Amino acid sequence: MHKWFSVVALVLLTSACSKDAPRPVELPDVTKAEQYPGQWITHGRTYSEQRFSPLKQITRENVDSLGLAWSFDLGTSRGIETTPLVVDGVMYATATWNIVYALDARTGQPLWRFDPKVDRSKAADLCCDVVNRGVAYWQGKIFTGTIDGRLIALDAKSGEKLWDVVTVDQSKPYTITGAPRVVKGKVLIGNGGAEFGVRGYISAFDADTGKQVWRFYTVPGNPHEGHESEIMAEAAKTWTGRWWQYGGGGTVWDSMAYDPELDLLYFGVGNGSPWNQAIRSPEGGDNLFLSSIVAVKPDSGEYVWHYQTTPGETWDYTATQHLVLAELKIDGAERKVIMQAPKNGFFYVIDRETGELISANNYVPVNWATHIDLNTGRPVEVPEARWGNRAPHLQLPGPLGAHNWHPTAFSPDTGLVYIPVLETPYIYGDEEDFQQSDVRWNVGANAGLGSLPNDKAQYLALRAAVKGRLLAWNPVTQSPAWKVEHDSPWNGGVLATAGGLVFQGNADAKLVAYDAKSGERLWEHFAQTGIVAPPISYELDGEQYIAVASGWGGAFALIYGGLFPAESAPGVGRLLVFKLGADGTLPELVGQSAAKPSIPPLEASADVIAKGQQLYNASCLVCHGDHAVSSGLLPDLRWSPLLGLGEAWNAVVLGGARAAQGMPVFASDLDEADSEAIRQYVISEARAPFEEKFKDD
Structure with missing residues (x-):
């Protein structure tokens, strides 16, 4: 009798409290995304991925x-x-x-x-x-x-x-x-x-x-x-x-x-x-x-x-x-x-x-x-x-x-x-x-x-x-x-x-x-x-x-x-x-005016530069750009202070000095001669910038 009474009392108490309790907020249903024209609740707005908004x-x-x-x-x-x-x-x-x-x-x-x-x-x-x-x-x-x-x-x-x-x-x-x-x-x-x-x-x-x-x-x-x-x-x-x-x-x-x-x-x-x-x-x-x-x-x-x-x-x-x-x-x-x-x-x-x-x-x-x-x-x-x-x-x-x-x-x-x-x-x-x-x-x-x-x-x-x-x-x-x-x-x-x-x-x-x-x-x-x-x-x-x-x-x-x-x-x-009717403006961009470092001398033969270009194309081009010309998303290697520092260059390319920033470590693919050939190729591109060659056209 005691257990039965406790259970009934608990049910009655819960029911009484629920009358005054706020109802849970109804969450948007992704499966019915088309019923929410004012929201964008999945990648293509709806499962059909039409990327069409019914708002007009x-x-x-x-x-x-x-x-x-x-x-x-x-x-x-x-x-x-x-x-x-x-x-x-x-x-x-x-x-x-x-x-x-x-x-x-x-x-x-x-x-x-x-x-x-x-x-x-x-x-x-x-x-x-x-x-x-x-x-x-x-x-x-x-x-x-x-x-x-x-x-x-x-x-x-x-x-x-x-x-x-x-x-x-x-x-x-x-x-x-x-x-x-x-x-x-x-x-x-x-x-x-x-x-x-x-x-x-x-x-x-x-x-x-x-x-x-x-x-x-x-x-x-x-x-x-x-x-x-x-x-x-x-x-x-x-x-x-x-x-x-x-x-x-x-x-x-x-x-x-x-x-x-x-x-x-x-x-x-x-x-x-x-x-x-x-x-x-x-x-x-x-x-x-x-x-x-x-x-x-x-x-x-x-x-x-x-x-x-x-x-x-x-x-x-x-x-x-x-x-x-x-x-x-x-x-x-x-x-x-x-x-x-x-x-x-x-x-x-x-x-x-x-x-x-x-x-x-x-x-x-x-x-x-x-x-x-x-x-x-x-x-x-x-x-x-x-x-x-x-x-x-x-x-x-x-x-x-x-x-x-x-x-x-x-x-x-x-x-x-x-x-x-x-x-x-x-x-x-x-x-x-x-x-x-x-x-x-x-x-x-x-x-x-x-x-x-x-x-x-x-x-x-x-x-x-x-x-x-x-x-x-x-x-x-x-x-x-x-x-x-x-x-x-x-x-x-x-x-x-x-x-x-x-x-x-x-x-x-x-x-x-x-x-x-x-x-x-x-x-x-x-x-x-x-x-x-x-x-x-x-x-x-x-x-x-x-x-x-x-x-x-x-x-x-x-x-x-x-x-x-x-x-x-x-x-x-x-x-x-x-x-x-809005009239907001974007903050004015502040231009970067950092001076470019001096370009080191080109000390390699044509054969070494050609080898460096081949290695650069195979290992570096997809991130640092064709002809070593960067769009600015990643460092332009032609203007890197490391270009004139062979040991520091190798520390990055072969030693992993910038692995934490996403730079691969190429020691398993390249040796010091390869790394130096790439450096010399980049120097050659810095001395004759590709994007300057056809500027008049």
């Missing part, structure tokens, strides 16, 4: 009164690629070194800051700057990936760390730059590192505990150790040689999308490791699942279907570019499709239920294939393009692709896909005596062939061939609707809105609004530094905002940014937020 307060007619509402200094001059999220009036964004910020989305007032304290030496394992593309949100939690391969959960209100798990073998050159996604309580994350030699995969972790739920490998491992699944055993039949010794590649470093009705998760797979198929799979083969779109069940990671855009990939033609889900009327019938403009230059419309190819056409000039065979779904290759063990080939697109990571947008109002397009030709050719390295890129390609030529006529011709544009593409007719040419190929991601607008930032440090139907330029704002990140839109208190992160960086900016002048200069990375 800002229109073609009034966009010219758009002004700066507020800005927030992210404390970096490096590349910023984040897509901010806005949930319940709070903006969440990432900056260099994976630092996460929470800000009041009305004012920009900081609410909290989280520093994951990444191992900065892992910057040496990044192909394309210490970037990060954003966070994920789920039921009061924020999730972020780090360049040292961790996945971290934070309390969205306080920024307190809830859990922190390692998702990779940290002894290998894995990194994370992509934004996680959350589907059905599982946090999904891939990784990067295919340029260095890793095996790719995507993993799912429980959002509450951080426990790994499943993992899907994208290329087969060592067959002598057994395959993880039947699908990996089947994939292994499309490989030859001893591919696993080189890693294989296939990293899932960016795009994902999810269809709740079909309950299918889609993700894009990256390039081979090394690029050169003649090394990793010498007898050919499709090399599944490189350069593929893969559909799996999100609960288990069970394989459903795949479509391979580039069988036997050998050009760094990743299929990790933005994936977009839509319903299109094709041949009189409504089709559920998935669309992609991957690096290889062809735009694909695929049935997302079955993986069947519906249509494909090149959206830029290409010379590696003539077309896509709609019966087989395969590209019809030009024989000269398969360069492994053959003569070098000047090709479009190059490894930067016809479209890189910068997100596309799709407007259901216009039916157009808006693509940040690149035209960057490249000469592919074998690397002589390829040897797997622990510290440098392992792509099996001669990096020197892709270097800009010293010959004036050749340089000017190649310079004219490097282009960038914003392209509006009709996915039903597979044809262009309009295009806007840019001065640089490396420009920002895209946002489309119901106000009839398309927003894109560019390398010339401007955020621009275009008419979504015609491409007419309607408004622009000078951001002081270039923009590669995609804009978003949100609404608070009845006002629509446009937000974007500034900060030029990434692969092109590191390698060629100093050689393709733009109005952008390395500057302060910021979050910039605009609304109608």
Whole structure:
């Protein structure tokens, strides 16, 4: 009787108290993101990844009164690629070194800051700057990936760390730059590192505990150790040689999308490791699942279907570019499709239920294939393009692709896909005596062939061939609707809105609004530094905002940014937020006037300088720039005080004196004579600066 009475009393007491207790706040539901038009609660706004905002307060007619509402200094001059999220009036964004910020989305007032304290030496394992593309949100939690391969959960209100798990073998050159996604309580994350030699995969972790739920490998491992699944055993039949010794590649470093009705998760797979198929799979083969779109069940990671855009990939033609889900009327019938403009230059419309190819056409000039065979779904290759063990080939697109990571947008109002397009030709050719390295890129390609030529006529011709544009593409007719040419190929991601607008930032440090139907330029704002990140839109208190992160960086900016002048200069990375009628201004930039040190004498022979150039191209170019010309994101070696100090130079190159800042230690690949040859080559470039040679032209 006593126990029974206690239980009843407790129930009555709890019921009585609950009448006066406040009801728990209803958290935004990512699965119903389309019901929150004023918020941006997942990477592409909704699981369809259309990057289309239904807000229409800002229109073609009034966009010219758009002004700066507020800005927030992210404390970096490096590349910023984040897509901010806005949930319940709070903006969440990432900056260099994976630092996460929470800000009041009305004012920009900081609410909290989280520093994951990444191992900065892992910057040496990044192909394309210490970037990060954003966070994920789920039921009061924020999730972020780090360049040292961790996945971290934070309390969205306080920024307190809830859990922190390692998702990779940290002894290998894995990194994370992509934004996680959350589907059905599982946090999904891939990784990067295919340029260095890793095996790719995507993993799912429980959002509450951080426990790994499943993992899907994208290329087969060592067959002598057994395959993880039947699908990996089947994939292994499309490989030859001893591919696993080189890693294989296939990293899932960016795009994902999810269809709740079909309950299918889609993700894009990256390039081979090394690029050169003649090394990793010498007898050919499709090399599944490189350069593929893969559909799996999100609960288990069970394989459903795949479509391979580039069988036997050998050009760094990743299929990790933005994936977009839509319903299109094709041949009189409504089709559920998935669309992609991957690096290889062809735009694909695929049935997302079955993986069947519906249509494909090149959206830029290409010379590696003539077309896509709609019966087989395969590209019809030009024989000269398969360069492994053959003569070098000047090709479009190059490894930067016809479209890189910068997100596309799709407007259901216009039916157009808006693509940040690149035209960057490249000469592919074998690397002589390829040897797997622990510290440098392992792509099996001669990096020197892709270097800009010293010959004036050749340089000017190649310079004219490097282009960038914003392209509006009709996915039903597979044809262009309009295009806007840019001065640089490396420009920002895209946002489309119901106000009839398309927003894109560019390398010339401007955020621009275009008419979504015609491409007419309607408004622009000078951001002081270039923009590669995609804009978003949100609404608070009845006002629509446009937000974007500034900060030029990434692969092109590191390698060629100093050689393709733009109005952008390395500057302060910021979050910039605009609304109608605002008139805010940015702080004035303070110019740097540091004197350049004197250039040491050139003491080496022509042969030593030539050797130094070869070694520089193989080990240094991808970070410090072609012809040692830096865009300012990393130190310009020509003006380094170490250039005149041989011992100090060796301490950095061979001894690891700056490993904590992300500088690789090359002692396993280079000796003192090699290091000295590189130094002498850089001295030669300092004495005859490449960017000065053709200045009159």
